[in-house]
Amino acid sequence: xxxxxxxxxxxxxxxxxxxxxxxxxxxxxxxxxxxxxxxxxxxxxxxxxxxxxxxxxxxxxxxxxxxxxxxxxxxxxxxxxxxxxxxxxxxxxxxxxxxxxxxxxxxxxxxxxxxxxxxxxxxxxxxxxxxxxxxxxxxxxxxxxxxxxxxxxxxxxxxxxxxxxxxxxxxxxxxxxxxxxxxxxxxxxxxxxxxxxxxxxxxxxxxxxxxxxxxxxxxxxxxxxxxxxxxxxxxxxxxxxxxxxxxxxxxxxxxxxxxxxxxxxxxxxxxxxxxxxxxxxxxxxxxxxxxxxxxxxxxxxxxxxxxxxxxxxxxxxxxxxxxxxxxxxxxxxxxxxxxxxxxxxxxxxxxxxxxxxxxxxxxxxxxxxxxxxxxxxxxxxxxxxxxxxxxxxxxxxxxxxxxxxxxxxxxxxxxxxxxxxxxxxxxxxxxxxxxxxxxxxxxxxxxxx
Amino acid sequence: xxxxxxxxxxxxxxxxxxxxxxxxxxxxxxxxxxxxxxxxxxxxxxxxxxxxxxxxxxxxxxxxxxxxxxxxxxxxxxxxxxxxxxxxxxxxxxxxxxxxxxxxxxxxxxxxxxxxxxxxxxxxxxxxxxxxxxxxxxxxxxxxxxxxxxxxxxxxxxxxxxxxxxxxxxxxxxxxxxxxxxxxxxxxxxxxxxxxxxxxxxxxxxxxxxxxxxxxxxxxxxxxxxxxxxxxxxxxxxxxxxxxxxxxxxxxxxxxxxxxxxxxxxxxxxxxxxxxxxxxxxxxxxxxxxxxxx
Numbered sequence: 001x002x003x004x005x006x007x008x009x010x011x012x013x014x015x016x017x018x019x020x021x022x023x024x025x026x027x028x029x030x031x032x033x034x035x036x037x038x039x040x041x042x043x044x045x046x047x048x049x050x051x052x053x054x055x056x057x058x059x060x061x062x063x064x065x066x067x068x069x070x071x072x073x074x075x076x077x078x079x080x081x082x083x084x085x086x087x088x089x090x091x092x093x094x095x096x097x098x099x100x101x102x103x104x105x106x107x108x109x110x111x112x113x114x115x116x117x118x119x120x121x122x123x124x125x126x127x128x129x130x131x132x133x134x135x136x137x138x139x140x141x142x143x144x145x146x147x148x149x150x151x152x153x154x155x156x157x158x159x160x161x162x163x164x165x166x167x168x169x170x171x172x173x174x175x176x177x178x179x180x181x182x183x184x185x186x187x188x189x190x191x192x193x194x195x196x197x198x199x200x201x202x203x204x205x206x207x208x209x210x211x212x213x214x215x216x217x218x219x220x221x222x223x224x225x226x227x228x229x230x231x232x233x234x235x236x237x238x239x240x241x242x243x244x245x246x247x248x249x250x251x252x253x254x255x256x257x258x259x260x261x262x263x264x265x266x267x268x269x270x271x272x273x274x275x276x277x278x279x280x281x282x283x284x285x286x287x288x289x290x291x292x293x294x295x296x297x298x299x300x301x302x303x304x305x306x307x308x309x310x311x312x313x314x315x316x317x318x319x320x321x322x323x324x325x326x327x328x329x330x331x332x333x334x335x336x337x338x339x340x341x342x343x344x345x346x347x348x349x350x351x352x353x354x355x356x357x358x359x360x361x362x363x364x365x366x367x368x369x370x371x372x373x374x375x376x377x378x379x380x381x382x383x384x385x386x387x388x389x390x391x392x393x394x395x396x397x398x399x400x401x402x403x404x405x406x407x408x409x410x411x412x413x414x415x416x417x418x419x420x421x422x423x424x425x426x427x428x429x430x431x432x433x434x435x436x437x438x439x440x441x442x443x444x445x446x447x448x449x
Numbered sequence: 450x451x452x453x454x455x456x457x458x459x460x461x462x463x464x465x466x467x468x469x470x471x472x473x474x475x476x477x478x479x480x481x482x483x484x485x486x487x488x489x490x491x492x493x494x495x496x497x498x499x500x501x502x503x504x505x506x507x508x509x510x511x512x513x514x515x516x517x518x519x520x521x522x523x524x525x526x527x528x529x530x531x532x533x534x535x536x537x538x539x540x541x542x543x544x545x546x547x548x549x550x551x552x553x554x555x556x557x558x559x560x561x562x563x564x565x566x567x568x569x570x571x572x573x574x575x576x577x578x579x580x581x582x583x584x585x586x587x588x589x590x591x592x593x594x595x596x597x598x599x600x601x602x603x604x605x606x607x608x609x610x611x612x613x614x615x616x617x618x619x620x621x622x623x624x625x626x627x628x629x630x631x632x633x634x635x636x637x638x639x640x641x642x643x644x645x646x647x648x649x650x651x652x653x654x655x656x657x658x659x660x661x662x663x664x665x666x667x668x669x670x671x672x673x674x675x676x677x678x679x680x681x682x683x684x685x686x687x688x689x690x691x692x693x694x695x696x697x698x699x700x701x702x703x704x705x706x707x708x709x710x711x712x713x714x715x716x717x718x719x720x721x722x723x724x725x726x727x728x729x730x731x732x733x734x735x736x737x738x739x740x741x742x743x
Contacts, residue, residue, distance in 0.1 A: 039557065046554050049547075050611045058608040067606065252504065255497050262494060298724040302685045302695065303716055306702065310519035313506030320501055389595045390685055397504075400597065404689070407601045420598050427593035 063410075070413035074197045075178075076105055078117050078189040082131050082147075087115055091197050092411075093188075096239045099203050107191065117189050123177035125189050133187050135173060135180055145171055145182055152182055196414050198240045205234040241415070246402065250426055252316040253398035256388035257430070260323025261381045265373070268328045272335030279339060289332070296329030305391050314396030322391055323384050331376070338372045339365070371442040378434040385430040389423055399423055527713035537714035541697055545718045547611055548693035549726075551686075552679040555615045559622025559679075560672045566623060567630030568656050574634060574642070576652045588631075591624025600686045614691035618679050626675055633667045634660060670737040673730040680726055684719055694719055 047053070077093040080086070089104045091097030099105070107118045117125040122138040132146040143164070144155045151168045154160075165172040171182040179190040201208040206222045207215055207230065215231045222230045236244045273279045275289035305322040312318040347364035355363065392400025399419060406415045502509045527534065568574050570584035596617040603613035641659035650658065661668075687695020694715055701711040 042557075043554070046550060049550060050554075050615070052612065055607060055610075055612055058610075060606060060608065064606045067602070252501070255501055259494065259497050259501060262490075294724070298720050298727065299716075300681050300684060300719060300723055302681070302688060302698075303719065306698075307519050308512075308516070311507070311515040312509065312512035315501070315505030315507075317498075317501040317505035317509055317512075320498075386593075386595045390597045393597050393601075394685070394688055396506075400595075403598065404601060407605060410605065416602070420594075420602075423595060423598060424590060424593045427595070428589060431589070431593065 067413050067416075069192075070411070071417035072196075072414070073192050073194045074414060075190045075192045076197075078105075078108060078115075078125075078127070078191075080115075080127050080131070080187040082185055082187070085129075085131075087127065091203070091240075094240070096202060097198055103203065105191075117191070119175075119177040119189075119191050121177050123175060125178075125180055127187060127189070131187070133180065133182060137173075137175060143173060150184065152184075196241075196418070198238070200238070201231070201234050202238055202240050205238075207231045207234055241418070246399070246419070246422065249392075249399040249402045250422060253388045253392055253400065253426070254385060254430070256316050256319040256323060256392065256398060257381060257384040259320035260388070261327060261377060261384050263320070263324040264327035264331050264380075265377045267324070268331035268335055269373070271328070271332050272339055275332060275336040276339035278342065290336070293329045293332040293336075296325060297333070298329075301326040301387065301391065302394070305394050309395040314401075316392075316397045318395045319388055319391040319397050322395070323387060327380060327384070330380070334376050335369075335373055338369050338376075342368050374441055375438055378438045382427070382430045382434040385427050389427075399426070523709045523713050523716070526707075526709035530710040533710055534714060534717075537711055538718060541694065541711070541715055541718055544687075544692075544694045544697045544715075545722055548683045548687060548695070548719075549680065549722065551611050551614050551618065551683040551691075551693055552676060555618035555622055555683070556672055556676045556679050558615075559619040560626050560668070560675070562619070562623035563626035563630055564661075564668070566627035567634055568660065570627065571631045571634045573639060574637070574656065574660060588624045588627040591620055592628060593624075594621060596621050596682050596686060597689060600691050601689060604690050609690045609692060609696075611692040614683055614686040614693070617686060617691075618682050621682075622675055622679060626671060629671045630664070630668055633664050633671075637663045666737045670734045673734050673737075677723075677727055677730050680723060 074092055077088075077090050079088045079090070079093070081088070089099040089108070091099075107120070109116050109118070111126075113129045115127040117127065119125060122136070124136045126134040126136075128134060130146070132144070134145075135143040137143065140161075142155075146153055152166075152171050154166055154171060156164060156166050160166045163174050169184060171180075173180040178192060179188075181188045181190075198208075207227075210218070215227050218227070220227055224230075225233070271289060271293075275286055275293065277286065280286045280289075301322055304325045305318070308321050308325075309318045312321065342365055346368060347360055350360050350364040388398060389400040389403075392398035393404045394400075399422065403416065403419045403423070406412045406419060498509075566584055566588055569576055570581050570588060572578070572581060575581050575584075596614075599617035599620055600613050603616055607613050637660050641663070642655050645655045645659045683691075683693060684695045684698075687693035687697075688699050690696065698712065698715045698719075701708050701715060704711075
C-alpha cells in the first residue's frame with residue numbers, strides 16, 4: 001500500500017463522515033423545525049375545532065364580574081314592600097341574614113316619615129311614604145321615582161344615562177356606591193361591603209359583632225350559656241355558612257379517599273401475589289389476573305361511579321367504592337411488579353435457617369416490598385383526595401357536592417370561594433400528611449413516586 | 450462467681466443473656482407497636498366504613514345485591530339493539546375525538562407551562578434563584594386544585610364546551626408535571642449550561658440548548674403518562690358539562706331506559722380509547738426511559 005492510497009482512503013472516510021454528519025444535521029434541523037410546526041398546526045386545528053374565536057361572544061363577562069366581586073364582598077339589602085310599606089334589612093337578601101326586629105344597619109336612619117339610606121361617598125337614597133323614592137347621586141343630581149296608577153314615573157326624561165335602566169315596570173340604577181331597583185312590588189337598595197359577613201355569627205346570635213377578646217374575657221352575653229360554649233355552638237351551627245355541614249363534607253371526602261385507597265390496597269395485595277410470576281406458578285391464573293386488573297383500570301373511575309351510584313345511591317360510600325374498584329386494578333398491577341422484583345437472596349437466607357414457606361414470605365418477602373407498596377399507597381391517598389372531590393360532585397357526597405350546589409345557585413360566590421380555599425387546603429394537608437407518613441414509616445430511603 | 454481468675458469468661462454468658470433479653474424486649478416492643486398501629490388502622494377502616502355506610506343514601510348490603518342491575522340492563526338492551534351499535538359508535542366518535550383533543554391540548558399546554566415552571570423552581574437553573582420557593586408554592590397550589598373546581602367556575606363564565614375543561618386540566622397538569630420535571634432537572638448535568646453561559650447565551654437559550662436535550666426523554670415519558678391520566682379527567686369533566694364523551698354519556702343516562710344502547714356505545718368507546726392509549730403510551734415510555742435514569 002502506498003502513501004497515496006492511504007491518504008485518498010482517509011479522504012474518503014473523512015468525506016463519508018462529513019456526509020453522515022451533514023445528514024444528521026439535516027435530520028436535526030428538520031426535527032427542530034418540524035416538531036414546533038406540527039405542534040403549531042395542531043394548535044391551529046384546535047383553535048377551530050374548539051371554536052375559540054366564538055368564545056368571545058359566548059363568554060359572559062358580566063358573570064365573570066359578578067363572580068369576581070361577589071367572592072370577596074357582600075351586599076346588604078334594604079327592601080320596602082310596596083303593599084305593606086314595611087322595610088326589611090337582610091344581608092345578601094337571605095332570610096338567614098335578616099336583621100331581627102328592631103335592629104338595622106347603622107347607615108340607615110329616620111327623618112320623620114322618611115327612611116334615609118346612606119350609601120357612602122355622598123350617595124343618599126331616601127325611601128319616602130307612598131312608595132316614592134329619591135336618590136342623590138353626586139355630580140348628577142337627584143333621581144325621583146313614584147308610582148302613577150301602577151306605572152313607575154321618574155324625572156329622568158327620555159334618554160337616561162347608561163347606568164340607569166328605566167322603564168314603566170322596572171327601574172334599575174347602578175352606581176359605584178350601590179344599586180337601587182324599583183319594581184311594582186318592592187323597592188330594593190343594595191349597599192356593598194368587602195369581606196365575608198356573618199362568617200362567625202349570624203345576626204340573631206348574641207355574639208354577633210363581638211370581638212374574640214370580648215367573648216373570651218368579657219361579660220356573659222347570653223344569660224343561659226357560658227360565652228365560649230355558646231359562641232362555639234353558634235359558630236358551629238351558623239345557618240349562613242353552615243360550618244358543621246362543611247366540616248362533615250370535608251370529612252366525607254377524606255373518608256372516601258381513605259376507605260377507597262386502603263380498601264383497594266387490601267384487596268389488591270393477595271391478588272397481586274396471584275399475578276406475580278414468582279409466586280403464582282400457573283400461567284393461566286397469572287394471565288387471567290392481569291387481564292382483570294387491566295379491565296378494571298380501563299373501565300374508568302367515571303363509569304364505575306355511574307354504575308355504583310345506581311346501586312348504592314348518592315353518598316360517601318359510593319365514592320369510596322368507586323375509588324376502591326378503580327385503584328384495585330392500578331394497585332394490582334403495581335404490586336405484582338414490585339413482587340416480581342423481589343431479591344431472591346433474602347428469601348434464600350431466611351430459608352437457610354429452616355423457615356417454612358409462610359415464614360419465608362413473612363421474613364423474606366414482606367420486609368422487602370412493604371416500603372415500596374406503602375410509598376405507592378400513600379402517594380395514591382393524596383391524589384385520591386382530589387379524585388374524591390370530583391367523584392363527590394358526580395355521585396353527590398362530600399365537599400364536591402357542596403361546591404357544585406353553591407356554583408349552581410349562581411349567587412353564593414363567597415361560599416364558592418370559601419369551599420375552593422378549603423379544598424386546596426385539604427389537598428395540601430393530605431399531601432403533607434402522606435409525605436410525612438412516608439418519611440416516618442419508610443425512613444425516606446425509598447424512591448418517591 | 451467462683452472463678453476469680455477469669456471474670457470475663459463468667460461474665461460472657463451473663464452478657465449474652467442480657468443481650469438476648471434486651472433484644473427480645475425490643476422485639477416485643479416493636480411487635481406491640483406494630484400490632485397497635487394495625488389495630489388502630491383496622492378500627493379506623495371499620496368505623497370509617499360504618500360512617501360512610503350510614504351517611505349513604507342506600508346501604509351497602511342492600512346495594513350489593515343490585516350492583517349488577519344497571520350493567521345488566523345496559524348490556525341486555527344494547528344486545529337487543531346490537532344492529533344499531535355500529536351506527537351509535539360512528540355517531541359518538543366525534544365526541545371521543547373531542548375528549549381526546551381536550552386531553553392532548555391540555556397535556557401539551559400544561560407540559561409547556563410545567564417546563565418553564567420547573568426550570569424556574571430548580572436550584573442551579575432558576576432564572577431568579579431567590580424566587581425558587583415562590584414558584585414551588587405556586588406549583589403546589591396548582592397541583593392541589595382539583596380540575597372540577599376550575600372547570601365549573603369557567604363553565605359559568607365561558608359557557609359549556611371543551612375550553613373550560615382544557616384550561617382546568619392544563620392548569621392542574623402544569624403544576625403536577627412541573628414538580629416531576631423539576632425533580633428530573635435537578636439531576637441534569639450543569640456543564641453544558643456553564644459552557645453555554647461562557648459563550649454569552651441568555652437564560653432561555655441555556656435552558657433550551659443545555660438542559661432540555663438532557664431531560665427530554667424523561668419529560669416526554671412523564672407527559673405521556675399524564676396524557677393517559679388526562680383522558681380520564683377529560684371524560685369526567687365532560688360529565689359536568691364540559692363537552693366530549695362525558696357530556697354525551699350524561700345525556701344518554703338522563704334519558705334512562707330506551708337509550709341504554711347509546712350509553713353502551715359510549716362505554717365501549719371510552720374503554721377502548723383508554724386501553725389503547727394506555728398500551729401505546731406504556732410502550733413508548735418503556736422505549737424512552739430504557740437505559741436512561743428513570
